[in-house]
Amino acid sequence: MNVFSGTNNFFEIKSTFRKLFSKNMVDGHEIVLYEQAIKNIFNANNVFTFASGRMGFYTILKAIDIKKDDEIIIPSFTCVVVPNAILYSGAKPIYCDIQETDFNIDVSKIETLITSKTRVLYAQHTFGQMSNINKIIEISKKYNLIVIEDVALALGSKIHNQYAGTLGDFGYVSTDRSKIINTGLGGIVFVNNKNYIKNFENIYRNIPYLSETLTKKIAISFIINIITLNPWFYWLGKFINTILSKLKILVYFLDEPFTNKDQISKYPYPARLSNILANIGLSQIQLLNKNLYNRKKITNYYNNILQIYTYDYINSKQNVFLRYSFLIKNRNTWEEKFSKKIDLSIWFKTIASGRNNNFEEINYNIGSNNTSEYVCKHIFNLPTHNQIKPEKLEKLLYELKNSGDIITKEHIL
Ligand SMILES: Cc1ncc(COP(=O)(O)O)c(C=O)c1O
Structure with a gap:
């Protein structure tokens, strides 16, 4: 998949290239600045950055102390990394049908799926169209369930001036190259329910960064993608891009079929966002x-x-x-x-x-x-x-x- 956000600029390439030679490629001050900028823009108090959206989602499940065989109701029209993250946590994805009008979960069917094991209602805003979040929150209150918003595809969408991601108990975003903003790879978590902040912070404290080598590869992939997928010489660039992907010079987290977390060996899962990518995020979020x-x-x-x-x-x-x-x-x-x-x-x-x-x-x-x-x-x-x-x-x-x-x-x- 060669698609990318197409919103990145020359300034971002230049500053990413420079940072490849700095000491603070993995950990550093830009992470703090990026998280602060997100807090300001989204009017959110508790923001945490990750190496991908799925890793943020998995950490949310840990923070609510999900138990084996707990059930999470998700739409049956999603990305495989969503049910996979649920399976990694020991819980079970339960699939709710969608509406053909906006591709979002059919809220009239949610209650038929709720059992004594249900813990979470998953509000995915598919392709950038907001789901019926008010109804989902109403059902969650009736059954005492947690709402996690999936804003992977809908960053910036808002209702009554409140942003998607800040409406449920938790929300998370993906910022990989195919999403609204592109930091190469990346994710953001909003912890909105105060009852879970301590738990989340305690878990986050022990989450590692990606290695320097992998961080460098992701940053180089980011630069190569922007250059090769430029529309001015698109077909030649796409050809070069495909070859570099085949040679594994370009790296991505694939939508792996793994249903067991132990099968992921190439990188820590979950991992935090590296500083060099937060630096791109800082520019992207302002734009x-x-x-x-x-x-x-x-x-x-x-x-x-x-x-x-x-x-x-x-x-x-x-x-x-x-x-x-x-x-x-x-x-x-x-x-x-x-x-x-x-x-x-x-x-x-x-x-x-x-x-x-x-x-x-x-x-x-x-x-x-x-x-x-x-x-x-x-x-x-x-x-x-x-x-x-x-x-x-x-x-x-x-x-x-x-x-x-x-x-x-x-x-x-
Ligand atoms: C609906 C949806 N949720 C979550 C994710 C996870 O995002 P990431 O690839 O950053 O882990 C994706 C990825 O494409 C997605 O499409």
Whole structure:
């Protein structure tokens, strides 16, 4: 997957390159500055940074003292690292079906899944569209459950001026190269419920950093990605990028199929964010509003032609549209056409993206959640980062609109 946020700038490359030769590449003051900047922007008191979102999520589960066989209700339309983190903690993912309108958990089905073992309701804001968080919080209060918001795909989305991630008991963000902001790899946790702060801090204190060697590789990968995936020489750059990936010069945390934490041997899990990446985050977080503004502009461009959502839905602050997503017939044909123009890489083609078979290993029974499985077969999503020049897609977007292949009947919001 070559997709990246496309919001990084020359200044970030230069300062990352410089820091490769400094003593404080792994631990250092930029982490404090980055966390403080996040606190200020998101009006949050307790912010902790990690080497990835999944590691932040796993640490949240530890902080609530999750027990073996405790149950966590998640949507059956997610990334495989989510159920994996639950399995690493000893708990069980329980899958709730989604709505085909916004790809978020179907709140009308949550209560049927609650048992005496349920501990957590997982509020994932899919593709940057906010889930029905108020209803999820209401149900959590009725059954005394914890709400964890997954803001991996929705950084900056807000309701009544309060940001996603700060609404539930906990929230976490991913900042890898495909997300709203890109720090190479990275994650942020918000601890909002005061009752858990001490516990979280105690666990966090003992979490290690990534090694200097791995940190260096991640930082070099960040620089190479920005240069090679620049739209000015995109196809040549993409070719070079693919070769460097194959040679394992570029490193990522893959969406591994591992269901046991002991199978992860290449890096500590969980680990903290390295200083050199926090330094990128510091720049990225200051540019968040500009980034979101550009994404909205591109989303509006797509929507003006395809007319899938209402104007108000597109421009609502609740939705940041990391991907402009909809359902489609004949997906393979359209995937091929769009892939000739942009780096498309459609997201979430399976109920736990990154896993393509043996779903029982992550406690999912095929056939159990019909809407999710239907959406996986028909989902189509376009990137909105600012390296995308949507005008280049104009003809193709009209062709798609006129083809009748967009599944709209149940989709207009
Ligand atoms: C919905 C969702 N949640 C969580 C994550 C985890 O983020 P990370 O890759 O930083 O661990 C991802 C990753 O893509 C995701 O798509």
